[in-house]
Amino acid sequence: MLLLRRLATALLLLGGASAAHAEMTEISIARQPSLGHLPLMIMQDRGIMEKNAAARGIPNLKVNYRTFAGGAVMNDALLSNTIQFAAGGVPPLIVLWAKTRHAPLAVKGVAAMNSMPLYLNMNRPEVKTLRDLSDRDKIGLPAVKVSIQAILLQMAAEKEFGPGHHGDLDRLTVTLSHPDGMRALLSGTEVTGHFTAAPIQELELAKPGIHKLLDSYKILGQPSTFNVIWTSSKFHDENPKIYEAFIASLDEAIGIINADRTAAAKTYVKLSGDASNEALITSILTDPQVTFTTTPQGIGQYSDFMSRTGMIKEKAASWKDLFFPNMAGKNGS
Known part of the structure; x- marks a missing residue:
């Protein structure tokens, strides 16, 4: 019920917005306290999002990085426009996609971030x-x-x-x-x-x-995506340059991780505040089971299960239905 009330409030707030307007000058990106969110930590540490936004004609974009305990809380924040990008496990994306599919907000996935075992x-x-x-x-x-x-x-x-x-x-x-x-x-x-x-x-x-x-x-029964990123169609459509800058920034951050996992481990330890050390994080990052990629894996299994058990009323015909068009060319599942 809380999610539905948030959705109704968001529709009222956003429904009267003008189609022609400048892109946002400040955004908030949400993440959770786990190693799977390392790409966002790399973006934060190196100011990658700000750089890529400036390159697309949006100088001085203020980017806030906020930490949430779980995806359900992030969904409430996204619907109230408190945050613009949410990052978490696959099911919270699927839940919000199903609830907003026929609404102006129409929340969809932006990209995957990784595949790693839980x-x-x-x-x-x-x-x-x-x-x-x-x-x-x-x-x-x-x-x-x-x-x-x-x-x-x-x-x-x-x-x-x-x-x-x-x-x-x-x-x-x-x-x-x-x-x-x-x-x-x-x-x-x-x-x-x-x-x-x-x-x-x-x-x-x-x-x-x-x-x-x-x-x-x-x-x-297979390697599978742990973390995905999602946003609303409203934000996607009204802020195309920021959205494009985000995609470029995520790709850049993942490239940095894959090029030097030892250096990436140092960034995680510096920003996380948990009890891990560089040796532990490096060992996890170099585990063959752990990959950082924007290509989704196994997302269809979650969607099918959640539909079959009645958790969602809308069923995605393909994993691609859950994402914006920038993911259409990926060889995912």
């Missing part, structure tokens, strides 16, 4: 399969029922318990940010499991008594 870690050694979980367990994740971790848990539950049982483990989940989830898992007081992302998952596994229960690549 782990569910446990602090109870006796939990070796999903069938070992009980009501004594609590699993922390960024947002119950809507985060990418929550949807992956539902997919895993369906594979383990059968069709119609995808929600069997939802009762065990609680919303915690990545850092708070790690603290809770390691202290053993609030949760017994934490479905998270790099580098938090690797920091947890380095501690005695923590083991991995689920791996997103195994759930999906």
